[in-house]
Amino acid sequence: MDQLLINGLNVNYGPNRIIKNIKLKIKSRELVAIVGPSGCGKSTLLSAIVGLAQPVSGSIVMGDKILYSSMENINIAVEKRNIGYVFQSYALWPHLTVYNNLAFPLQVRKLKRQAIAKAVQFQLQKLDLVGKEHKYPHQLSGGEKQRVALGRSLIVRPSLLLLDEPLANIDASLKNVLLGELKSVQQELGITMLYVTHDQNEAFEIADQLAVMGAGEIRQIDTPQKLYTNPNSLFVAQFIGRNNIFVGQEVNKLRFCPRIRRQSNTTFTAVGIRPEDIIISETGLYTGTIKKVIYHAGRVQHTISISDAELLADGDFNGAHQVGQTVRFNIQRYHYIN
Ligand SMILES: Nc1ncnc2c1ncn2[C@@H]1O[C@H](COP(=O)(O)OP(=O)(O)OP(=O)(O)O)[C@@H](O)[C@H]1O
Ligand SMILES: [Mg+2]
Known part of the structure; x- marks a missing residue:
């Protein structure tokens, strides 16, 4: 009490x-x-x-x-x-x-x-x-x-x-x-x-x-x-949940998505993208290749490779993609980490 x-x-x-x-x-x-x-x-x-x-x-x-x-x-x-x-x-x-x-x-x-x-x-x-x-x-x-x-x-x-x-x-x-x-x-x-x-x-x-x-x-x-x-630091962003994190110059690996850098006129330590915010869909803006597929209970985690970046992306358990397959995807949300 x-x-x-x-x-x-x-x-x-x-x-x-x-x-x-x-x-x-x-x-x-x-x-x-x-x-x-x-x-x-x-x-x-x-x-x-x-x-x-x-x-x-x-x-x-x-x-x-x-x-x-x-x-x-x-x-x-x-x-x-x-x-x-x-x-x-x-x-x-x-x-x-x-x-x-x-x-x-x-x-x-x-x-x-x-x-x-x-x-x-x-x-x-x-x-x-x-x-x-x-x-x-x-x-x-x-x-x-x-x-x-x-x-x-x-x-x-x-x-x-x-x-x-x-x-x-x-x-x-x-x-x-x-x-x-x-x-x-x-x-x-x-x-x-x-x-x-x-x-x-x-x-x-x-x-x-x-x-x-x-x-x-x-x-x-x-x-x-x-x-x-809204993790307040790199430590928290890395520790809580799964996250695709690009620290400092690594953010350049996301140049295929110019929107991310355009908004970053303030200083930041890193950019994080949660795997559930990467949406694989036929109408996606970006094209990558499936590198790895891991099955969990009820969900599947894909690793997508695009230029020199690799991204974890969640997917539909029943509609999982194959290694080597080309997929289109969107980045629905991302966050800057101070
Ligand atoms: N009785 C003790 N005497 C000396 N050092 C100790 C003692 N108990 C814990 N420590 C040290 O204090 C630190 C914190 O230990 P603590 O047990 O609080 O960690 P924890 O966060 O609970 O870890 P875990 O998740 O593994 O349980 C560790 O470095 C540990 O080695
Ligand atoms: Mg303990």
Whole structure:
């Protein structure tokens, strides 16, 4: 329920600065997803919010409660922060069954046995774990462990929930179901949520705001749509989605499309064209040759070669073109990157 406000946060591991001057606001009931290359500091940021990693400076405020402030010398203990946290490595209690892993946070809070049983049953059903309640973590698959970890953090109905790759080991069809569940639980209970994922599709589907991290910094935060259409830097343009990017002088490779350069009287670093904005059609203005065809679920990606440029272009799965074929195409949209 509470909003989260992070200001000027710095975290070191040994001599290395891992989190660099991070400023982040998550409004009450909002879901912010974080994506970024491996090792950029996503898990470290969550650890600092929950109180497991010690920052060197900055502040973390949840609702009207200061969790950490270097200026005011405040550092609330982990167990007093009341934040739900699903670790990247699940961190289940190995000596407890699924049932007791789920029940534990409620037992600690001294709820009545019946109330606990009811809450555990509810989570078991929601997370498709019915029949597994008497198993121990080592008897579960990676995806099942992850679902237990998710259930354990949801069962206490936290006002802030931090999730670190909660669906990483779950197969695509169940992932879709759980992602939908997670979003509806978040909305129903009004949980403020910070969600770290490697999977951009997941992030796009679930996030109100999407943050892209690189080397310990938040490089851009926006709605997923804005981030996709208006990346603020080459880093974000390259990281989010697929993109045909022409940096600096490489833009000359697009001279077959003079419109692109004519409009570029301002300085820019690069030009990006999304593969879905290259439309192959018999009435297209430009002519190229198909170099490569890759099939994905439900779509096909062509590589078109034209003079000295190569362009990824999406196509109709059922109307895919052949390698070597000549095709006509249009560039429907492109963006300048600063
Ligand atoms: N306990 C630790 N001690 C020292 N260095 C650490 C520790 N934990 C992480 N690091 C380093 O901090 C950096 C950021 O790690 P972090 O786990 O936050 O990355 P990440 O963005 O979560 O990556 P991934 O996507 O692979 O999970 C890495 O360079 C990592 O090696
Ligand atoms: Mg991580």
